[in-house]
Amino acid sequence: MKNEDPYPENVFASLSGLLKMEGLASGISFLAKHQKVKSILGGKHASKLRGRGMDFEEVRVYVPGDDIRNIDWKVTAKTQKTHAKVFSEEKEKPVLILVDQSRSMLFGSKVKTKALIATEIAAIAAFKIQKEGDRVGGVVFAEEEVDIIYPKRNKKNILLFLERMVYHNRKLKDFKTGNRAQLLEETISKVKNIVTHDFLVILISDFIEYSEKVTRFLSKISQHNDVILIKISDPMERNIPTEEIIFGDREKQFTVPGNKEEIHEKFKVGFDQDLHHFEAHMQRHRIPIIQINTIEPLEQQLKNLFR
Secondary structure, rough: OOOOOOOOOOOOOHHHHHHHHHHHHOOOOOOHHHHHOOOOOOOOHHOOOOEOOOOOEEEEEOOOOOHHHEEEEHHHHHHHHOOEEEEEEOOOOEEEEEEOOOOOHOOOOOOOOOHHHHHHHHHEEEEHHHHHOOOEEEEEEEEOOOEEEEEOOOHHHHHHHHHHHHHHHHHHHHOOOOOOOHHHHHHHHHHHHHHOOOOOOEEEOOOOOOOHHHHHHHHHOOOOOEEEEEEEEOHHHHOOOOEEEEEOOOOEEEEOOOOOHHHHHHHHHHHHHHHHHHHHHHHOOOOEEEEEEEEOOHHHHHHHHOO
């Protein structure tokens, strides 16, 4: 008798499954000029390609690596801080994809888990960026460790990124709890050394656990880079079933009386308040949040958002 697969395809990622995501990459774009007017990446959230060119874009504080020929001496003299002119042009834009594979991501009520959806989105993004000729790298952070794949312009690097995502995704089966706050700080420290300026940073997570330190980090890197947040959620996180539910984490368990209307309302209000609070933080720094759910076909969700 054939043993049951310990890694069901709708729960855990596989390398073969992520490789199939390459076929979905052609229908999306992360560039603002390719978005519809009302797209979340259009308008004030327009993702700009910063670099030297013919069209003047903005004047901003000089950062190491800027072309000294673009220094705006008038603004520099007026502000007593070195400023540089930024021009828009079609040029390389390195991309770093951060993928959350922590314990809260191993949840899915009907179709797929949040952790699996996160790896699929990351794979699609990586293939799309590689096809456009830009360097792409990734960061996979979990409960106990973080993996960094530095941006390169080749498919072998993407394959390594996919392999590390599968590795961390499948480790979730063992459900080992680590010091996530400490690991997140370590991840932030390492990302700061990679992302200088003119990067596109894509962070994929459920954002259930985020701190002021993470918010400050995102706001800081968004000053000289483009940042996109992709929030993955499951409908049951907001709308629980109308029956008694037992939750557990292998150590503790508790019962939620889902048949009580006030319990339903508390779940909805709590979810909405957390989401609105996080959105308000990000809006102040013009960082768009894209919402993806675990039950609708991923291809259709992405096409509706990015085509």
